[in-house]
Amino acid sequence: ISSMVDNLNAEIVLGTVTNMREGCRWLSYTYLYTRMRKNPLAYGITWNAVNDDPSLSLARRDIVTNAARTLHECKMTVFDQKSGNFYITELGRVASLYYLKHASISLYNEKLHPHMSEADIIEMISLSSEFENINVREDEVGELGDLAMHGCPIEVRGGPENSHGKVSILLQCFVSRARFDSFALTMDAAYIADNAPRICRALFELCLKRGWCSMADSLLNLCKALEHRCWSYEHSLRQFSEILRPDILYKLENKNLTVPRLQDMSSHEIGSILRRPAIGSVVKKAIDTIPQLDLSVKLHPITRSVLQISLTIAPLFTWDSRVHRGALKWWIWVEDQSNEHIYHSEVWMMTRKVYEEGTHTLAFTIPIFEPLPPQYYIRVISDEWIGSEAFLEASFRNLILPERHPAHTQLLDLDPLPLQALQNPGYESLYRGKFTHFNPIQTQVFHTLYHTDKNVLLGAPTGSGKTICSELAIFRAFDEHPGKKIVYIAPLKALVNERVKDWRRGLCKRLNRKLVELTGDFTPDIQSLLAADLIISTPEKWDGVSRSWSSRSYVKQTLL
Numbered sequence: 405i406s407s408m409v410d411n412l413n414a415e416i417v418l419g420t421v422t423n424m425r426e427g428c429r430w431l432s433y434t435y436l437y438t439r440m441r442k443n444p445l446a447y448g449i450t451w452n453a454v455n456d457d458p459s460l461s462l463a464r465r466d467i468v469t470n471a472a473r474t475l476h477e478c479k480m481t482v483f484d485q486k487s488g489n490f491y492i493t494e495l496g497r498v499a500s501l502y503y504l505k506h507a508s509i510s511l512y513n514e515k516l517h518p519h520m521s522e523a524d525i526i527e528m529i530s531l532s533s534e535f536e537n538i539n540v541r542e543d544e545v546g547e548l549g550d551l552a553m554h555g556c557p558i559e560v561r562g563g564p565e566n567s568h569g570k571v572s573i574l575l576q577c578f579v580s581r582a583r584f585d586s587f588a589l590t591m592d593a594a595y596i597a598d599n600a601p602r603i604c605r606a607l608f609e610l611c612l613k614r615g616w617c618s619m620a621d622s623l624l625n626l627c628k629a630l631e632h633r634c635w636s637y638e639h640s641l642r643q644f645s646e647i648l649r650p651d652i653l654y655k656l657e658n659k660n661l662t663v664p665r666l667q668d669m670s671s672h673e674i675g676s677i678l679r680r681p682a683i684g685s686v687v688k689k690a691i692d693t694i695p696q697l698d699l700s701v702k703l704h705p706i707t708r709s710v711l712q713i714s715l716t717i718a719p720l721f722t723w724d725s726r727v728h729r730g731a732l733k734w735w736i737w738v739e740d741q742s743n744e745h746i747y748h749s750e751v752w753m754m755t756r757k758v759y760e761e762g763t764h765t766l767a768f769t770i771p772i773f774e775p776l777p778p779q780y781y782i783r784v785i786s787d788e789w790i791g792s793e794a795f796l797e798a799s800f801r802n803l804i805l806p807e808r809h810p811a812h813t814q815l816l817d818l819d820p821l822p823l824q825a826l827q828n829p830g831y832e833s834l835y836r837g838k839f840t841h842f843n844p845i846q847t848q849v850f851h852t853l854y855h856t857d858k859n860v861l862l863g864a865p866t867g868s869g870k871t872i873c874s875e876l877a878i879f880r881a882f883d884e885h886p887g888k889k890i891v892y893i894a895p896l897k898a899l900v901n902e903r904v905k906d907w908r909r910g911l912c913k914r915l916n917r918k919l920v921e922l923t924g925d926f927t928p929d930i931q932s933l934l935a936a937d938l939i940i941s942t943p944e945k946w947d948g949v950s951r952s953w954s955s956r957s958y959v960k961q962t963l964l
Contacts (some may be wrong), residue, residue, distance in 0.1 A: 409506045412471045417500040427468040491775035504608035507533035518616040527561040530571035555582035563944035601630040615746040617739035640791035644690045666691045696720040697794040708805045711772045718763045731755045776800045821847045853877045881964045888963035892940045933958045
């Protein structure tokens with residue numbers, strides 16, 4: 405029963421349990437329910453309760469209710485006690501994905517903040533309930549003290565006498581590749597090394613979703629340090645420990661041969677400075693395979709509050725399938741360092757095919773606020789490689805925003821236009837007997853729709869004559885652009901059918917125009933589409949058709 409909270413959260417995230425009734429039914433399928441029926445006293449259920457409720461429905465409901473309340477308190481699930489419904493939260497999804505216990509999530513809710521040092525992060529990870537079985541033995545205190553002094557570059561909170569201090573020491577010593585004299589410490593360090601990267605990945609994803617740029621960067625660096633056993637401040641070539649000996653790596657660090665310096669040197673120069681001519685080509689090849697990127701950006705304001713970013717990425721390294729395997733995973737995010745917030749984040753996969761294409765362009769939108777900040781920063785960080793990061797400043801200094809427009813156009817006090825304003829007897833005959841003058845909205849938009857080819861966005865209440873406004877634009881297309889096609893999109897099939905019947909009786913019959921219906925229920929042949937002047941469709945159908953516009957001539961002929 406102690407694991408019921410985490411198991412229920414997994415079922416809620418999976419979607420198999422969405423309310424109390426489904427939770428009670430799910431519990432009846434488990435082996436726990438079988439044990440409860442066989443030995444109810446072990447679970448606090450009396451035999452009288454069993455006789456009154458043989459299916460243990462009340463006991464099951466109590467168990468699920470208590471677990472759901474605990475999840476609600478931990479913010480892992482939203483539990484509506486009136487309706488009995490469960491709603492997934494981002495915290496619950498991450499906990500289920502990375503197998504985190506609810507006690508750890510409760511701890512993170514209390515201690516996780518946007519600004520934390522590395523010592524604070526490691527202390528928080530060390531306090532996780534996943535390490536509650538790690539205890540300090542009396543004969544380990546001395547060795548733990550020595551390890552804390554020589555193998556821990558980050559402050560150890562708690563000291564070697566406490567269990568979370570021991571976890572912090574073993575975690576740092578694992579990354580530093582320190583040696584353990586005690587076999588028990590070796591096994592504890594192996595257990596910590598198996599679980600810490602998973603916890604760190606979960607915390608990174610939580611901070612990324614919350615938009616905490618500094619914490620997301622620190623946690624991603626810690627994740628890679630745990631996975632490669634290499635601190636972020638150490639030389640990036642330590643990731644090639646299988647082909648480069650420790651003495652070579654020591655010389656590289658001792659001589660301050662950073663990656664940018666090595667990139668500017670030839671293999672012969674590297675071999676000479678290391679006094680190992682044969683190793684120069686090996687080091688040079690390793691340097692060339694470290695993933696590096698070149699970034700360029702274009703900014704396109706859509707509105708005064710929405711900015712489109714076109715990010716062009718070009719690889720600056722040599723692809724090696726033995727090193728890079730099938731693909732490289734990159735995190736892309738846009739941050740405002742003044743507010744410590746991430747406005748956009750996404751994952752980008754670089755495959756061998758993408759690498760061979762040379763450049764790749766990504767487009768996404770972010771919010772902007774007035775007054776404009778000086779700049780946003782775009783970061784592209786490798787998910788696996790230490791030291792593989794590209795950084796670009798997107799300056800707003802010369803950014804020109806669109807003009808401010810009022811939310812709506814004021815309706816002017818105009819004299820209604822008569823039907824004779826159409827100056828076409830055929831068009832006038834369509835409305836003769838229905839009305840003699842256009843209404844105020846139709847009068848105000850008449851000139852733009854009937855005498856110009858400008859784009860128009862018209863929003864007006866139901867029954868205000870928007871269909872007649874669309875017909876004015878259709879008349880303009882018939883007169884000025886003969887041979888072109890007009891597409892009318894209605895949100896529902898019922899509205900499509902209504903418009904088809906109305907226009908076939910009136911507009912198409914009197915003006916000798918051809919109309920076709922394009923919906924999921926009716927798909928005309930290609931000859932009918934090519935001969936049609938008017939196409940009436942639903943959004944879903946036209947979206948599917950227009951996606952292949954380059955191979956469909958009738959889509960290319962669409963004007964309106």
